[in-house]
Amino acid sequence: MDIVSLLRDSGLRATKSRIAVLSFLEQQRVPISISEIAEKLGAVVDPVTVYRIIDAAKGAGIVKEVNLGTGSISYELAPDGHGHHHVVCTSCHKIADVSSCHEELLSRDALKEARGFASITGHSLEFFGLCKSCS
Ligand SMILES: [Zn+2]
């Protein structure tokens, strides 16, 4: 993926540290927390900057927050604004990706049910269970 174009297309300046953080995110097979990113990139980008970069990328809709039930929020690159969802093993924390979620249907129902809301702009959905070796 061309991280420089991704940043520019979403209205963010392609600075060295932004490129470093997003390229690192792209290489991860599973979502990762800010402290894990800061730990790995410590020599290149300081933790406060990592936090700001993730926050800006989240605002621009190219990074997604993922709650894996670990107590800290994880992040992953979602260039299309949606990305995918996950199934997490509650015993060994193995993670598998799930692509479909019937987003339009769910959003429409959610909007129908939620009083006082005018629009749905995003969603967060992860599944928890036991993997084959843990069950
Ligand atoms: Zn993922």
Ligand SMILES: [Zn+2]
């Ligand atoms: Zn497991």
Ligand SMILES: [Zn+2]
């Ligand atoms: Zn979805």
